[in-house]
Amino acid sequence: MSWSASFLSAGILNVSVRYLWRHRLQSLLMVVGVALGVALLVAIDLANVSARRSFELSVETVTGRATHQLVSADPRGIDESVYVNLRVQGIGVPVAPVLLDFVTAPRMEGRALQLMGIDPVADAPFRSYLNLNGQVPLEQLVSFLTRPGAVFIAREMAEQYALDIGQTLEVEVGGKRRELWIAGILKPKDTLSRRALDGLLLADIATAQELTGRLGKLDRIDLILPPDPRFIRSFEMQLPPGVRLEGAATRSASLDQMTAAFRLNLTALSMLALIVGVFLIYNTMTFAVVQRRELFGTLRCLGVTRREIFVIVVGEAFLVGILGSFFGIVSGVILGRQTVQMVAQTINDLYFTTTVQSVSLPAESLVKGMVVGVITTMLAAVLPAWEAASVPPRAALLRSGLEARSRRAIGLVTVFGLVAISSGYGLFSLPAGGLPAGFAGTFLVVLGFALLSALLMVIFLKISVYPLGRLFSFVGRMAPRSLINSLSRTAVAVAALMVAVAVTIAVNLMIDSFRYTVTLWLEATLQGDIYISAPTLTATVPSQPVAREVVDVVEDLPAASRVNYSRSITVDSSRGAVRLSAISNERIGWERLYLKRFVPIEETWQALQEGQILVSEPLARRADLMTNDSVLRLFTPQGWQTFHVAGIYFDYASSEGAILMSMDVYQKLWQDDAVTAIDLRLRQGVDANQTAQDLQKKLGNVQELLIRPNRILRAAVMEVFDRTFAITAALRFLATVVAFIGVLNALLLQQMERRWEVGVLRALGLTGKQLWQLAMLETGLMGLSAGLLAAPTGYVLALVLIYVINQRSFGWTLQLLPQPETFYQALIISLTAALLAGLFPAWRMSRLQASQLIRNE
């Protein structure tokens, strides 16, 4: 048994390899199909993993071995006396001060750098990069400690920007120019350290305070506490109000959480491309089985078991999967260079600044690509393999029998389709479904529509027989009928193309709607004529205070009829970190779009003055604040405080959520009169551009400022928006490419399969032109039906993306804007793809001689 088994296995392998080799073009198309799907998957995964890894490294670099951190509710930081008191009272556990800020270096093309202020003497238990053999090398730290502006930088950065010890480096900190002095170069001991230290400016805590102007303040106090809840509780009891102990992992976990939905969406989108690829595999494998029905019949006669036939086919898929995944990984890595950049840019725009730039190729992304590629390929081959295994030994059934069967199966397929759609819909309405259920439902809906497409296509083709017959006589009638006759092939190809085009439509509709929504929102929200803020590294919300002098100048500006101030900070709420903006705008009731109001519009400001808050839609959804009596707890310098929600406003600037509070309430609680953004309402007839320029001239020396007229700011916001969706657009395009190749593949196979038939037609006297017409009509019909079917599917998918996926991922409600161009475009794309794909087979068919074609039989 074992002898014969291995003999047969070797023979079987041979069968597969020879078959694949003989049908090189066909194999190549399969490989390309898998490769494209895997490439997208890998490229997106690389981007996601890199973004995450670089974030983790940034965190690790600054967190080190700390188990806990003391943080303050005060946006300016925690008072240094808290640290000194801990030390002087003898806390008895390792404790170290940390001051962090981001700076940009004009010399490094404005690259963001992490300035990290530490006390080298206290830092050794936490971070080891200054710690030589367990000792603090004081002699080497002399200038680091004593020279103003002294920093250590990592060797890589020094080499990249030709910096050396003793040189100066100009940077911008909070809009102000400062001069750094390179006191030393950190030589990382391994590659991980090299990456972690990339983009880091290490400074003494005194230097960091001076550079950032944050005298007397620390960002946090790192601690290594024993894992003893009693110790921790008693430690917490002694903290001053407004200071909070939190686990070192908590903050980074919540930051990671912030981007999780974003990353998941990208992954899902890249999976769609793979699904199109799977259709392709299925299609090709089915064809490969059909082609060899006689061979399998013969093999069965020779004593090859069903299982072995099954293994032959799955084995072929395995080979194709390996090859395809390999090429997919290679191209994914190349593609990844772009996606990594794009994803990193978006995360920097919307969420937080990461300074770690170089990230290695994460092996797990490559492995993931290989595993997913091979497994999905094999899964796609299971059905054809089963079909091959069920070939009776005596003889092969005729193809016509198979096709008759598939036509009969349409009813069943349609039922399945309807079931899939309704269970998808059912998944959406699960109360606790969340995002995973959303994606599962989306998948089912897409699958359902793909299954329905078979029936709809048949109907469409049957209808088209008459008009086509009028236009192209018998060739016109022949084309749709021949498509119906090879339904097992054509339906899959059309379904694949339909899904791909529908995805294009849906994503287009979603982006258009999103853009439209953001425009509406900007119109309602940005009502100032001129906006002033200090430049920050994340694009969405200003957080760097504007200098006092600036406020003084603006206050007395004759051109302004009204000036609104806002102060934005990150604050800890009972539901994680959220953005808080304290505002002085009394007309806030009118100058936002509201999802819900719990107080009348004209009493909104009064409610805020009394200590109520407005929350953004994502926060309201996430924190369950949708009802009238909702409250949210915020950590203030006075400790935890409860705030009533006066209304829920639309906000697309942050998905983690935002809060609006009255400036007066904020200043009372936080004792902070800093201002991060100013909006000016100008008197009638005053030119905003001119005023902005004047202000820039007047204030440019005080602080680096962004002084933007309304129009410019809106444009800037839309630019960030488009940048954010660049990757989505790229994915959409690539999905279309996959679909295109799928159609090309399907049509090529279909036409190749019909060589004999074509030969007969030729022999019967059809001209080359008529054959050409036939091929183009067939492919055109497929493209057209895919394009037409894609319209409703795409529309439904867009609804799902907007009302399920987006809302569950980010908490945003978008206004649907169905633009007809999207549908025309989709139709044109699918028709063009189909016609292009038809060109080659049509050309070949029309060229071949009848004798050549029939002789093969």
Place this chain on the structure above:
Amino acid sequence: MKKWLWIVGLITVALGVGISLSRPKSQPVQAQLEVLPALEGEFRRAEGARLFSFPSDHGAHPDYQTEWWYYTGNLIAEDGRLFGFQLTFFRRGLVPLTERVTRESKWATDQIYMAHFALSRISDRRFDAFERFSRGAAGLAGTRVDPLYQVWLENWQVTQTATDEYHLFAAENGITLDLALEDTKGPILQGIDGYSQKGPDPGNASYYYSQSRLALQGRLIVEGEGLDVNGEGWMDHEFGTSTLSEGQVGWDWFALQLSDGSELMVYTIRGVEGDVDPFSRGIIVRPDGSTILLRYEDFVIKVTDTWKSPHTLVVYPAGWIIEAPGEDLTLQVMPRMADQELRLSFTYWEGSVEINGERAGEIISGQGYAELTGYAQSLQGRF
């Protein structure tokens, strides 16, 4: 079939291994540091006599590069158990006077403080030593003299409470020492009016005074057990720049409190070859506080025993005969326990000693502290 399964299995395993290998291990970020050599510049050096005034001279003298405040003492608990302790504050200036700049941050400093805290549990043969570093800024460490003197590094501190009264506190790792100190003799100027020359160059010197008999009373907590203790202590305060000359590696220092109310301090400076430097000195403090300077030729120290540290394998002298013929004084000095070696950022021996001997035929006894440096590594350049 089997073959395929095998291949699939193998690949799966390989991929699994790949995944697990590719996961980054949680390892610390490590680097080496390259800097420019420190700036050369001049600190002030101890050259010739100066006028001392207290309490201001209890405080720091940042014009000089190094400075230390040394508190040692022997304690006896209510149940008769014996303890020795050491609490030392070291200060080191990083930047010469000429290079100092004014800065805005309260953390900015050119002063680094280090402190050592050691407890010898004589009766239990246990020895613990701790070290701390801090910048001399932001209130973390430093000295103050107005209105009264204090030296501290975090919660290790000595605070003057009245003219001759001080409060000493140190706590670490379950050991808490909380003592009231009373200076019974007032500051004793060492050397010539406090100028203590250590080498042929007049600048290789320090300013040096002691409080040679501090009455101690307070509380010691060890491993949760609180003990009332009392005893006698010694304080040294010394500051200078490049105190040791080239070729001098360390010193043996004795602060001995005798039963007749007098104290003896002697030190020998040792060279590379173990030779005793002629700049070795000593002092005798009479019960009334008057002093007699002992020069190199005025005393002899003979080593009677040695002890090899099992931790560092360094061999230290561990028993001495100290003779001051001019005073008709012969003392046998023995460590109260052998292992009082501090293995901190530098390694030295500092410990409680007991004394038996005679002065002019009269039997006397006593206790004190001895410090043996430069045996594990040269201290030249550090002090």
